[in-house]
Amino acid sequence: MKVKQILNRIYVNEMDQVVTFYENLLREKCSMRFEHKQFHLEVAQVGSILIIGGSDEVLKSFRDTKAVFIVDSIIEFKDFLLENGAMIMKDIKETPTGVNMIVKHLDGTIAEYVEQRN
Secondary structure (H helix, E strand, O other): OOEEEEEEEEEEOOHHHHHHHHHHHHOOOOOEEEEEHHHOEEEEEEOOEEEEEOOHHHHOOOOOEEEEEEEOOHHHHHHHHHHOOOEEEEEEEEEOOEEEEEEEOOOOOEEEEEEEOO
């Protein structure tokens, strides 16, 4: 059971300008960018920043999630989290990049857990 990476989530209305800003700030190129058509979102990753773009109305239901934990086994993490006082808010489901779940940690922090496809 291993956390491979933790991403900070930011929410924006204008994707291109923000992606360029973080590429210049971090001196890294955008490593992932796609449209999540089901939710009317665009998602990009620059370094440890996950940029989620959409309208204010669409983003409203996502803004409380503060971080993304990319893990090697979402099942093992689900078991661990439940045994340690966390609450599963949205259970494991398929996403464009693998599988995910939304969890409320013991301290109240809401985080997304993702097991990516190889």
